Structures are given as structure tokens and as C-alpha cells.
Amino acid sequence: MDINETELRAKLDLVIRKLMNLGAPENESDLQEGGEAIGFFRRDFGIREWDWPQGVGLYGLLKIMQAEGKEEYRDFLDQWFAENIAAGLPSRNINTTTPLLTLVELNEQLHNEQYEALCKDWAHWLMCCLPRTQERGFQHVTSANGDRMGVRLNENELWIDTIFMTVLFLNKMGQKYHEEAWIDEGIHQVLMHIKYLYDKKSGLFYHGWSFNRMDNFGGIFWCRGNSWFTLGILDYIEAFKGGLGAGVKELILDTYKAQAEALKALQAPSGLWHTVLDDASSYEEVSGSAAIACGLLKGIRLGILDDSFRPCAERAVAAILRNIDADGTVLNVSGGTGMGMNAEHYKNILIAPMAYGQSLTILALAEALRHLR
Numbered sequence: 001m002d003i004n005e006t007e008l009r010a011k012l013d014l015v016i017r018k019l020m021n022l023g024a025p026e027n028e029s030d031l032q033e034g035g036e037a038i039g040f041f042r043r044d045f046g047i048r049e050w051d052w053p054q055g056v057g058l059y060g061l062l063k064i065m066q067a068e069g070k071e072e073y074r075d076f077l078d079q080w081f082a083e084n085i086a087a088g089l090p091s092r093n094i095n096t097t098t099p100l101l102t103l104v105e106l107n108e109q110l111h112n113e114q115y116e117a118l119c120k121d122w123a124h125w126l127m128c129c130l131p132r133t134q135e136r137g138f139q140h141v142t143s144a145n146g147d148r149m150g151v152r153l154n155e156n157e158l159w160i161d162t163i164f165m166t167v168l169f170l171n172k173m174g175q176k177y178h179e180e181a182w183i184d185e186g187i188h189q190v191l192m193h194i195k196y197l198y199d200k201k202s203g204l205f206y207h208g209w210s211f212n213r214m215d216n217f218g219g220i221f222w223c224r225g226n227s228w229f230t231l232g233i234l235d236y237i238e239a240f241k242g243g244l245g246a247g248v249k250e251l252i253l254d255t256y257k258a259q260a261e262a263l264k265a266l267q268a269p270s271g272l273w274h275t276v277l278d279d280a281s282s283y284e285e286v287s288g289s290a291a292i293a294c295g296l297l298k299g300i301r302l303g304i305l306d307d308s309f310r311p312c313a314e315r316a317v318a319a320i321l322r323n324i325d326a327d328g329t330v331l332n333v334s335g336g337t338g339m340g341m342n343a344e345h346y347k348n349i350l351i352a353p354m355a356y357g358q359s360l361t362i363l364a365l366a367e368a369l370r371h372l373r
Contacts, residue, residue, distance in 0.1 A: 003317055005372050011321055012365040014328030016064060019057055019358035020076055022047045031335075031350050039335035039349040041145055046355070050084045051143055052165055053336065053355045055098025060359025062102045064366050077106050081115065090148035092125055093141040094159075094166050101169040104176065123173040123182060126166065131155075134211040137192045138162050156211040159339070160197050160225040163190060164232035168239075175239050187248060190236065194255055203262030204277060205229055208339050218341040221277040223288035224334065230259060230295030231363070234302065253304060260305055263292055264312045271319030275334055275346050282347045286323045286332045290360040293317055297367040317368045320361055333357030 024045040025031065031040050044053045058077060065073035081103055090096050100119055107115045131139040133156045140159035144150030167189045174182030196209035197216070206216035207225045233256050237244060266277050272289040276282040293316035299305035300313065323331045335350040 002314060003321070003368065003372070005369070007321065008317075008365055008368060008372075011324045011328070012064075012362065012369070014326075015324060015330060015358050015361050015365070016061065016073075016328075018328030018330075018353075019047060019061060019355060019362065022057070022353065022355055022358060025352040027352075031352060034350060036145060036338065037348065039337050041336045043143065043148065044336045044354065045352070047080075048084075049148075050090055050096060050099055052095035052098040052161075055095075055101065055165070057355030057359040058099055058102040060362035062105060064362055066105075067366055074106070074109060077102065078110060078112075081106075085114065085118070090143060091151050092122065092129075093143060093151050094130075094138065094162050095142045097122065097126065097166045097169055098164075101165075101172070104169060104172050119173060120177070123170055123179075126170055127182065127185060133158060135192060136188065137196075138166060138189050140208070154339075157208055157339070158193055158196050158211075159208045160193060160205050160222075161228055163193055163236070164228040168232055168236055171236060172239055175241075175243075186236075187244075190233070190252065191248070194252070198255055198259075202278070203258040205259065207337075217339050218343070218345070220340055220343060220346060222337065222340075222346055223273045223275045223277050223285050224291065224337065225288075226259065226263070226277060227288040227291030227295065227360075230256070230263065231291040231298075231360070234295060234298050234304070238302075256299070257305065260296060260299060260309060263296070264309060267312055267315065271315035271317075272323075272332075273316075275349070276343045279343050279347075282343060283334075283351070284332065285334050286320060286330055287334065287354065287357040287360045289316055290320050290330075290357075290364040293320065294360065294364040294367045297364070297371060301367070301370060313368075317364060320364055324361070328358075329353045330357040330361045 034040055043049045043051050047054055047057055061073055100122055103115055104119050131141055133139050137158045140154045140157050140162055142152045144152050167186050170182050171186035197205045204221040205226050207220055207222045208217050268284055272284040274282045275285040293313055296309050296313040300309055333354045335352055337349050340346050
């Protein structure tokens with residue numbers, strides 16, 4: 001990989017430090033004026049709230065902690081969970097499940113009975129209480145805007161985000177506690193999301209599917225939405241440690257490889273991807289690009305993708321490095337993105353420093369380091 005290792009390590013450290021101290025953006029008041037139309041959700045900013053942006057942020061920190069063994073990262077994570085639990089958790093939904101993806105692994109070191117009980121209880125809740133769509137899909141229930149105890153039901157809707165935000169956790173719990181029902185449920189959800197969100201003509205994923213509308217909303221191929229699959233599906237398969245049935249595994253990996261081919265063809269000259277993947281007039285977006293880069297690099301390392309993908313991944317890593325500010329802020333990261341009916345919706349989403357932008361960059365750079373060794 002033709003990337004300067006010294007620069008990569010230095011910027012990785014800056015991004016980690018920024019993540020651990022991330023607060024609201026300086027122009028928050030200006031962004032607030034745009035409201036939900038531009039993806040403004042106050043809870044999304046910073047690292048302290050219990051929701052999906054922070055949950056993805058914690059996951060990046062967990063992975064670099066596991067790679068480097070730094071106790072300060074473990075202590076930060078432990079304190080984060082202890083403080084949030086003591087303060088009282090928000091409503092249970094797809095997005096607020098995300099922090100538990102980190103907690104279930106972290107607790108293998110901490111052996112905290114309270115953490116274990118929370119993870120088990122939440123897994124039971126997903127199985128028994130989470131609203132379902134037709135065909136028993138996980139309905140993409142999210143937090144209500146401005147009310148941390150409320151929910152937005154998104155009735156009868158599947159969103160591609162759900163695989164990363166919830167299914168990874170349920171599968172890890174099933175593997176850890178040998179709960180076949182939890183494992184089988186995870187398989188069902190992955191196959192459901194492929195069935196309704198994967199587009200066979202393009203090789204890409206739509207953002208969502210509505211059983212009420214019987215369509216894919218605006219039919220948009222959203223960058224970060226696609227990246228949740230590119231990155232998350234390999235973590236999902238890896239958790240089985242070879243125990244996933246050959247037929248199911250082959251179907252999932254064939255889908256991943258087809259998506260990877262499509263993404264390679266759509267990479268912008270800069271090395272990034274556009275927030276609407278097939279619309280060059282939409283802005284280039286770093287968080288989704290980082291997750292795609294990480295997913296491609298991991299696919300190469302595991303022998304799932306051949307070396308023809310290496311130049312694509314390397315260009316992406318180089319572009320990501322150029323989008324890290326002097327203080328470690330990852331630039332050009334889009335805000336929380338609700339379901340859209342046209343490309344303009346995605347083009348209008350705000351750009352601001354976000355925990356998941358930091359985290360997905362950490363994952364990409366950490367994976368790039370493995371290719372330098």
C-alpha cells in the first residue's frame with residue numbers, strides 16, 4: 001500500500017482523541033434553523049448521548065482498543081456506559097441498540113454483571129417486543145426527535161441501517177450464549193433486508209422498503225446506507241467463526257461481492273464516493289466512504305475480494321487522510337439521514353463533525369494499517 005505509515009498513524013491518533021472529546025459543532029445554532037429537513041437532530045452530536053451516532057463511535061474505539069490494547073480506551077468505554085446507565089437510558093429502538101454492539105464485547109474484559117444483564121434483557125426485548133413488518137422484519141423504529149423516551153415507529157418499514165445497528169448485536173449475543181433462536185433471527189433479518197433492499201440491476205442497496213407503499217421510497221442508492229452493508233456484513237459473517245451454513249454464507253457473500261464491484265465502478269476521481277452513489281452532482285461524503293474502504297480492505301484481507309480492488313481501497317484511504325483536519329476532526333461527514341423520496345433530500349443533509357465519522361475513519365485507517373504490516 002503506497003501510503004505513508006507515519007502519517008497514517010499520526011492522523012489515526014488525532015481522530016481517536018477527537019472522538020473521545022467530541023462535542024457539538026461550532027455552528028450548531030445555524031444548523032438548527034434547517035431542522036429535520038437537513039438532518040438536524042440535537043441528540044446526534046457529540047459522544048455523550050446514548051443513540052446510534054455515539055454507538056457507532058464507541059464501536060470504532062472498541063476495535064482500536066482491541067488492536068492496540070490501550071487501557072485508557074477501555075476505561076473511557078467503561079465510564080461511558082456506567083454514566084449513561086446511571087443517568088437513565090432512552091427508549092428502546094433500532095438505533096438505541098447500537099451502543100450494545102460495543103458493550104457485549106467490552107464486557108468480555110470487564111465481567112460486569114449489570115452490563116451482562118442489560119445486554120441479555122435487550123436481546124430478549126428485540127425478540128419479543130420490537131415491532132415487526134410483514135414477513136417479521138425488524139421495523140426500523142427510531143428515537144423521537146427532541147424526546148429521548150419517545151419513538152418514531154416508521155411503520156412497516158425496513159431500512160438498510162438495521163443490519164449494523166441491531167442485527168450485529170443480536171447475532172453476537174446468540175453466538176456468545178449459544179442461543180440458536182437469536183442466531184436464526186439474525187439470519188432471517190439479513191436475508192429479509194437483502195430480499196427487499198438489494199437491487200439486482202445495479203448491485204447496490206436502496207435506503208429502505210415500505211410494505212405499506214410496496215416500494216423503495218425514492219429508489220435512492222445512498223452512500224452511507226450502502227456502507228453499513230459493505231462494512232457490517234463481514235463482521236456479521238466473522239462472528240460465526242465458520243459456523244454459518246454454506247448456502248446462506250454463499251448467498252450473502254455473493255451479494256457483498258456484487259455490491260463491491262458496483263462501488264468500485266462508482267468511485268469518484270478523488271477516491272471518495274458521492275452521497276447519492278450514482279449522482280455525481282451530489283457531494284462526496286467521508287463517513288460512508290470510510291466504511292466502504294474498510295469493508296473493501298477487509299474483504300481483500302480475508303480473500304473474499306481479489307487484488308483488483310486494492311487500488312480502489314488505497315485511493316479511498318488517501319482521500320480520507322486528506323479529509324482529516326489538524327485537530328483530528330473528520331471533515332465532510334453528513335448528518336443523520338431520514339428516508340428520502342428524491343435525491344435532493346440526500347443532497348441537502350447537513351455536514352458536521354459526527355461521532356460515526358470519526359469512528360468509521362478509525363476503522364478504515366486501522367484496517368489500512370493491517371495491510372501495511
